[in-house]
Amino acid sequence: MPRRYRADPRSERISVEMEGMAVIYHRPSGITHLLAAPAPEILDALSDQALDVDGIAACLAAEFEIAAEDEIAAVVADRLIELEGAGLVARI
Amino acid sequence: MAHEGPMNEEPREGHPAAEVAPTRRRLLMLGAVGASAVVTIRPALASTAGSILNCEIPVPDPGHSGNWIDADGKLVAPNTPGAYPPALRPLTGEQVKSNLRYGRSYPGTSYDQSRAYTNYIRRLQQGTSGFTCYASLQMPRG
Amino acid sequence: MHSFTVRIGPVGFRVGSAWPRPVAALEAIYAGYPGPRDGIADFTVRLEPERPWRRFVRPSVAIRGDFILPDAVPMALRHGFLAAEMGMNLQMALGQRRFLLLHASAVERDGRVLLMTGESGAGKSTLAALLGERGWRLMGDEFALVDPVSGLIHAFPRAVSLKNAAIAMLRAEASEDRFGPELDGTPKGTLRHLRPRADAVARMDEPAAPALLLFPRYGHDRAIRPMGEAEIFVRLTQASTNYVALGEAGHAALARLVKTVPTRAIDYPDSAAALAIVDMLWAEQAR
Numbered sequence: 047m048p049r050r051y052r053a054d055p056r057s058e059r060i061s062v063e064m065e066g067m068a069v070i071y072h073r074p075s076g077i078t079h080l081l082a083a084p085a086p087e088i089l090d091a092l093s094d095q096a097l098d099v100d101g102i103a104a105c106l107a108a109e110f111e112i113a114a115e116d117e118i119a120a121v122v123a124d125r126l127i128e129l130e131g132a133g134l135v136a137r138i
Numbered sequence: 139m140a141h142e143g144p145m146n147e148e149p150r151e152g153h154p155a156a157e158v159a160p161t162r163r164r165l166l167m168l169g170a171v172g173a174s175a176v177v178t179i180r181p182a183l184a185s186t187a188g189s190i191l192n193c194e195i196p197v198p199d200p201g202h203s204g205n206w207i208d209a210d211g212k213l214v215a216p217n218t219p220g221a222y223p224p225a226l227r228p229l230t231g232e233q234v235k236s237n238l239r240y241g242r243s244y245p246g247t248s249y250d251q252s253r254a255y256t257n258y259i260r261r262l263q264q265g266t267s268g269f270t271c272y273a274s275l276q277m278p279r280g
Numbered sequence: 281m282h283s284f285t286v287r288i289g290p291v292g293f294r295v296g297s298a299w300p301r302p303v304a305a306l307e308a309i310y311a312g313y314p315g316p317r318d319g320i321a322d323f324t325v326r327l328e329p330e331r332p333w334r335r336f337v338r339p340s341v342a343i344r345g346d347f348i349l350p351d352a353v354p355m356a357l358r359h360g361f362l363a364a365e366m367g368m369n370l371q372m373a374l375g376q377r378r379f380l381l382l383h384a385s386a387v388e389r390d391g392r393v394l395l396m397t398g399e400s401g402a403g404k405s406t407l408a409a410l411l412g413e414r415g416w417r418l419m420g421d422e423f424a425l426v427d428p429v430s431g432l433i434h435a436f437p438r439a440v441s442l443k444n445a446a447i448a449m450l451r452a453e454a455s456e457d458r459f460g461p462e463l464d465g466t467p468k469g470t471l472r473h474l475r476p477r478a479d480a481v482a483r484m485d486e487p488a489a490p491a492l493l494l495f496p497r498y499g500h501d502r503a504i505r506p507m508g509e510a511e512i513f514v515r516l517t518q519a520s521t522n523y524v525a526l527g528e529a530g531h532a533a534l535a536r537l538v539k540t541v542p543t544r545a546i547d548y549p550d551s552a553a554a555l556a557i558v559d560m561l562w563a564e565q566a567r
Binding site for chain 1: 508509510511513514517523524527528531532535538539
């Protein structure tokens with residue numbers, strides 16, 4: 047079964063929009079991050095439920111109204127590495 | 139939260155060619171594989187509250203990360219003859235103090251290269267992120 | 281130990297010194313300032329000999345206190361006043377938790393505050409001092425204190441640190457008795473400190489709302505540029521010594537500042553040009 051990822055509940059983040067990006071204060075760590083699309087959308091998707099890369103890609107495809115899910119999946123995989131490194135997303 | 143959805147709505151034509159263009163543009167909004175979308179705020183001083191021994195000085199500063207350093211510690215163009223490339227890692231306050239006091243070279247560098255780096259640090263303007271590191275490096279006169 | 285206490289805005293300091301000279305300089309430049317509330321200092325600075333015998337032989341001043349640089353290289357005795365000022369800066373930078381600190385100068389006019397932030401040499405201290413002589417109230421040249429609850433700027437009017445050419449500029453405008461000792465041969469060149477005007481001292485307990493934020497850059501052709509919110513936010517986190525330590529309150533305070541205060545990057549060739557830009561932008565934000 048492909049690896050799944052999860053993020054903390056939304057209540058664990060404070061997000062402020064600036065120039066189309068999200069400035070996110072992560073309560074558990076006290077660290078602030080600046081996120082550009084699609085990182086905030088990935089976080090939100092993973093706050094609702096644990097998903098694997100394809101599941102996240104499907105969410106983004108719907109959110110952004112894009113059909114090319116396999117291309118999205120490549121971007122998602124990349125962003126997950128960053129989000130994990132930032133401590134905002136964890137593998138389960 | 140960031141934007142709710144696609145930023146530029148284009149009228150959907152029934153024509154297949156016209157539908158491809160908006161999709162591709164929206165795809166580009168997701169960024170490319172390899173492009174970064176997450177920047178973590180790491181204020182240099184605040185994250186080490188109370189422990190300035192851990193402070194570091196990048197040589198050169200991040201705003202000039204491509205420049206080389208000449209023997210006098212001035213920023214010069216990359217590959218300038220006689221100049222030195224950027225330090226592979228930021229120099230710690232301890233390393234710089236050791237060089238100032240005892241002439242100890244920085245790891246992996248020659249005596250002259252270390253001196254060039256130290257001269258660069260001597261010329262640093264006091265910026266916020268280097269405030270306490272800078273204070274810890276000041277030499278008494280004479 | 282020679283001892284000096286003072287209150288600068290909401291912060292009380294005690295400076296203990298093994299030598300009398302730095303304390304005398306502090307007494308002179310901060311004459312008329314109030315003492316710490318209830319006599320209790322928030323932070324202590326101690327100027328001590330690096331080694332016991334360095335108290336008299338080639339005196340060497342180590343800056344110690346509540347918060348220290350354990351391996352800081354000591355300073356010459358003739359720079360003792362500077363050591364005391366640096367010591368106070370250090371306590372604020374490392375210990376301040378009540379207010380969000382920004383490395384910025386602050387001047388007030390008509391109940392609103394102009395903040396100027398940037399690297400050393402950008403001109404924020406010099407411009408603040410000049411504005412202070414032109415009808416603005418100087419709230420501080422080193423740290424702007426942002427109240428996380430109210431968003432107001434609280435004054436912290438320490439002696440203004442002037443470098444090299446700026447010294448002559450201000451000596452032409454401010455009376456001689458307001459200047460601290462001339463300190464040559466410091467790592468930053470020649471320094472001199474300027475005591476804030478009487479009104480700045482008298483009104484140090486009056487906070488005010490921030491109304492304009494500038495990122496000045498000295499020594500460039502005149503230019504005024506807008507800045508994106510994200511860029512302002514990130515730059516201000518770099519200009520804050522305690523953003524991380526304040527946690528959620530710091531984040532909220534900074535986001536609020538960025539969202540509500542008009543901000544510009546300004547380049548200027550000389551102080552006359554900068555002052556003209558300030559007048560123009562200030563008039564704009566007042567409308």
